[in-house]
Amino acid sequence: MTRVSPYTECKLQVTSINIYYIKSPMHEWALAEGVISTATGFAEENNLKEVTEVVVMIGELQQVEHDVLEFAFQQLKTPLFKNAEFILKSQPAKFKCRNCGNEWSFKAQGLTEDISEAIHFVPEMAHVYIKCTQCESPDFEVTEGRGVWLATITGVKKDE
Amino acid sequence: MSDPRLAIIEKRFEKVGKIIAVSSGKGGVGKSMVATSLALSLKEKGYNVGLLDLDFTSPATHVILGVEGLYPEEEYGIIPPVAHGLKYMSITYYSLDEPVPLRGVDVSNAIIELLAITRWEQLDYLIIDMPPGISDATLDTIRLIPEIEFLIITIPSKVAFQSVRRLLILLKNLKMPIKGVIENMVMKQSKYIKDEVDRLNLTYVGGINYDENLEATLGNVEKLSVTEFYNSVTEMIPYIE
Numbered sequence: 345m346t347r348v349s350p351y352t353e354c355k356l357q358v359t360s361i362n363i364y365y366i367k368s369p370m371h372e373w374a375l376a377e378g379v380i381s382t383a384t385g386f387a388e389e390n391n392l393k394e395v396t397e398v399v400v401m402i403g404e405l406q407q408v409e410h411d412v413l414e415f416a417f418q419q420l421k422t423p424l425f426k427n428a429e430f431i432l433k434s435q436p437a438k439f440k441c442r443n444c445g446n447e448w449s450f451k452a453q454g455l456t457e458d459i460s461e462a463i464h465f466v467p468e469m470a471h472v473y474i475k476c477t478q479c480e481s482p483d484f485e486v487t488e489g490r491g492v493w494l495a496t497i498t499g500v501k502k503d504e
Numbered sequence: 505m506s507d508p509r510l511a512i513i514e515k516r517f518e519k520v521g522k523i524i525a526v527s528s529g530k531g532g533v534g535k536s537m538v539a540t541s542l543a544l545s546l547k548e549k550g551y552n553v554g555l556l557d558l559d560f561t562s563p564a565t566h567v568i569l570g571v572e573g574l575y576p577e578e579e580y581g582i583i584p585p586v587a588h589g590l591k592y593m594s595i596t597y598y599s600l601d602e603p604v605p606l607r608g609v610d611v612s613n614a615i616i617e618l619l620a621i622t623r624w625e626q627l628d629y630l631i632i633d634m635p636p637g638i639s640d641a642t643l644d645t646i647r648l649i650p651e652i653e654f655l656i657i658t659i660p661s662k663v664a665f666q667s668v669r670r671l672l673i674l675l676k677n678l679k680m681p682i683k684g685v686i687e688n689m690v691m692k693q694s695k696y697i698k699d700e701v702d703r704l705n706l707t708y709v710g711g712i713n714y715d716e717n718l719e720a721t722l723g724n725v726e727k728l729s730v731t732e733f734y735n736s737v738t739e740m741i742p743y744i745e
Contacts, residue, residue, distance in 0.1 A: 374581035374621040377515075378508030385511060400508075462598035465582065465621065468614040472602045482605045490613070494506040 371465060372408055375492045376416030383497050387424055392499035395428045399496040403489035405437035405450050407464045437489030443481035467491050509620035513648050516619060521628045524744060525645055528657045529667030531636035534688040535657050536564035539633035541737040544725060547589045551628040554584065554591040559635040560604050560614060566596045570723030581623040588725045593622055611640040619648055638674050646680060653681040659689045660697055672704055684709035684743050709743045712736040
């Protein structure tokens with residue numbers, strides 16, 4: 345279960361020409377599709393002719409790779425987003441135990457690669473592998489920093 | 505703030521023909537066995553079939569199929585691995601056999617995540633093994649999955665059918681399509697369930713006799729496919745097609 349960055353450049357020697365290609369994109373692509381689709385819907389509803397800025401919050405728990413998401417935005421963007429700046433902001437993940445009230449922060453360090461990946465795909469798997477640091481209960485709330493959220497969209501309105 | 509996953513779920517089902525949720529008001533009535541057998545039987549008929557196990561707290565289809573060592577590929581989302589000819593998706597790829605203690609909001613979030621990132625592509629049928637009851641998973645599938653249809657499983661017990669009836673009434677009130685009701689684990693002939701289903705103006709698909717040989721087939725699809733149970737499910741396919 346090794347994750348491969350789409351940015352990994354693989355070099356093929358063909359006579360004297362070096363050909364670079366990008367390995368298949370990861371599941372961040374699916375999340376990026378969701379952001380573009382939601383932002384497009386918002387732009388249509390609000391009569392925007394152009395989107396200038398999209399702010400996306402990225403919860404630390406899902407361990408989304410910012411460069412992969414940024415790459416996906418650039419590949420998926422339609423003319424509506426031609427001049428748009430995609431701003432990715434990290435949000436630390438915080439937990440609150442429902443059993444004892446303890447609050448603590450997520451630390452990816454120390455998780456095995458398999459567990460880290462399970463939480464990456466489905467953040468609720470945190471309840472399978474992470475326990476309250478005080479009472480060891482799996483019954484905790486992810487109070488902040490779960491996954492990918494669309495925070496704000498800025499654009500230019502069509503002429504009335 | 506907006507959840508970007510909701511906008512792409514419908515797109516994930518664009519190339520899927522029919523989506524059938526195998527549901528019940530009660531647990532332990534054989535939903536997973538019916539869902540798995542139905543998926544395998546449709547595949548045998550030549551259809552391209554997917555099987556999605558949405559019972560996060562008590563997943564069972566991987567045990568019935570004997571799935572081991574599979575893991576979804578990551579490509580523009582995730583691609584369900586193929587198990588016995590079925591595109592097969594289950595939370596157990598990520599939870600292994602550990603307990604999955606999720607509250608309602610977490611169940612919803614996990615369902616949304618899986619529906620948003622799983623790329624089924626071209627399918628004639630997607631069979632969904634649902635958790636029992638009328639809470640988060642049922643409400644989310646109704647809310648999120650376009651053109652979903654329900655196949656309801658009950659056992660002959662009057663107690664079990666009381667819960668099943670509540671599910672049927674909920675689905676009817678929401679105007680959700682119901683393919684019919686299957687009466688599983690029949691041990692002696694009775695018209696009780698059929699009469700109750702008729703009274704609701706729904707289709708009684710048929711009864712499946714209790715098959716004492718079924719337990720011994722778990723994990724072995726070849727053995728499952730020659731059971732009386734499997735044959736009964738196969739005979740019900742005209743109600744599903």
